[in-house]
Amino acid sequence: MLRFEVMILSSTTTRKFHKDRGLVTRMYFTMFMLGFLYAIFALFLYAAGTAMIFIAPIVGIMVAVQYFMSDRLILMSTGAKQVSSEQNPELHRMVKTLADRYEIPIPKVAIIDTAIPNAFATGRNPKNALVAVTTGIQKRLTERELQAVIGHELAHVANRDMRVLAIANFLVTLTSFLMTMLFWNMLFGGMGGRRNNNGGGVMMVYLVTIIVYFIGQLLVLALTRYREYGADHTGAEISGDPGALADALEKISGTVNTIPDKDLRKLQTANAFLVIPAALKGEGSMNLFSTHPPLEERIRRLRELEQRMRYGLR
Template sequence: MARTRFVGDSGLTARMTLVLFLLGALFVGLIAVLMAVFGRSGGPGVAVLIGIAGLGVAWYQWYSSDKVAMKAMRAREVTPEQAPELHGMIDRLCALADMPKPRVGIADTPLPNAFATGRSPERSVVVVTTGIMGRLTAEELEGVLAHELAHVAHRDVLVMTVASSAGIVAGMLTQGAQYGALFGGRSRDNNSGLPVWIVVLAVSLVTYAISFLLLKILSRYRELSADRAGAYLTMKPQALASALQKISSGMDSVPQKDLRASQAMNAFFIAPAVKGVSLSTLTSTHPSLEQRLEQLARIQTELGRTTP
C-alpha cells in the first residue's frame, strides 16, 4: 500500500499478497500441465508461448489501464478551467491524503458512477459521470472521490490487473481448445486416449473458475477497504453512505442499454451498473449495499465517540 494519510489496511495487504501468491501458483501449475499435455503430443513450446501471450495481454492491460478504461466509458480529461469545482475537491482531498493528484475525467452518461484506474499513483485517473455529478451533493461527491482516491493509494488496480493473468490465459486456452475440437486434436502417443483438446479445455475451465472466484472475493474486500479509508479521510462516513444509497436507487432510472454498455467496467465502478439484482453472491464484484452501509454506520458511531 502506498504511504499516504489514508488509514492502513493490513487485511487488504494480506489478501492481495495471498491472492497474488495463489494465482501465481495456479498460473505455474497451468503451464506445467500444458507442457506435459503438449509434450506428449510433440509440442511443449506451445504451452510456453501461450503463457507468454497471456502475460503480454495482462501487461498491456496494466500499462494502458487508464486509456482503456476512459475509452470504454467515452470519458474525456478535463482541466481545472473546465471543471473547477471537481478539481477543487480532488485538490483538497489529495492535500489531505498527502498523495499525487491524478488526472481528472468526466464521462457523459446518465449512469451515476465513478471509477479510478491507472498503473501507479503518478499515472492514475479519477473519472466521474455527469449522472453522478447531477445527483449528489458536494459533500456526497467528496465522499465518492475519497473512495476512488483510496483505490489509487492502495494500488489495488495494479494487483487486480496482475492477478488476472491466470484467468486471461485460461480464457485464451478455452477458446483455443474449442477451436481445436473442430480438428479433433489427439495425443500422438495414445490414439485411444482422450483428445488433447478435452484435457486442455478441462484444465483451463478449472483454472478460470478458481481465478474468477479469487478475484471476485478480493474485489469485494477492496471496495470495503476503500469505503473505510475514504470515510476516515473525510471524517464524514454518512456522506458516503448517502451517496451509495442515491447511486444504487439511481440505477433504476438508467436505461437498460446504458447499463449493458457499462457492465464491463463494473469491477472499477464505486457501485456496479445493475438494477434489481442481488449482489450477495460469490460472483459479485461488490459487497452488498447493506454491508457497506453497516460498516459506514459503525465508523460514524466510532467517530462520534472520539469527537470532543
C-alpha cells in the same frame, strides 16, 4: 479472461437507474472482445504450427500493451473526457485537496456526460491514476457527498487496488491459458508428441481447467469486494465522516427512492398491497458474482463506523 483494472463506485443496477449497466457493460464488453481476440489469435498461431515458445511472448506483449494502455481504453469505452483544471476548476480543486490528504500524486480527472450517477478510478499506479465522475453524480450529490465519493476512489488508488486486481487477474488468466494449452496439447498431440488416445484424460483436464478458471474468478471477485470495503473504510478514516459516503450511496443507489409517494389511506383493503414479493426483485443470487458488495451491506458498515466514531469507540 482479461479484465480492466477499474474500481467503479457502484455497479449495482437499480430500478431507478437501469442504464447504470451501460458503463459497466461497455467496459466488460471491450475487455471480453480483447480477450476473445487474443484467444483467437493465439489459436490461429497455434494451428498455423507456431511453437508455444513464440506464442507465449506474443500474447504476453499484447497483455502488456493492454495493461499500459488501459486508461486510454477505458476512456474510449466509457466516453469519459479528460478535463483540465481550467475546464473544471472546482472538481480539480476537490481532487487535489483529497489527493494531498492521501499523499498521492494528483490524478487525472475525467468527466462522463451522462445523467447516471457513477464514478470510477483507474490506472496501474498512483502516478498514472485517473478519476472519472459522471455529470449525473455531480448534479445529484452535495459537495460533502461528492468529496466522499472521490475520496473512496482515491482510496482505491492509494491502496493500489488496481495493481492488486491486475496481478490477481493475471494469475487467473495465466493459469487458465496454461490449462487450455495443456488441453489442446492432449487433444491434438501438439509439440511433436504422440497422439494421446485417452479420452477420459482429456475430459479430466478440460474439467479441471473449467474448475480452476471458475474458482479463480470467484477469488478475484471476492478480492474485489474485499478491496471495496477497504476503500470505504480508508475513505472514512481520511475524511472522518463515514456518513457522507453512506448518504451518497443511498442517494445514487435509488433505494431511498423506493419509499413511496402514496398515502396509506389509499389502500382499499388490508391484503390488496401484498403484491410484489421480494423474490421478484431478483436480488441475492447476484451476490456471489457481483464485484461490488451489496450496497445495503456497505451502507450498513459505514453507518456502523459512523456510530462508532461518533461515540468514540474506535
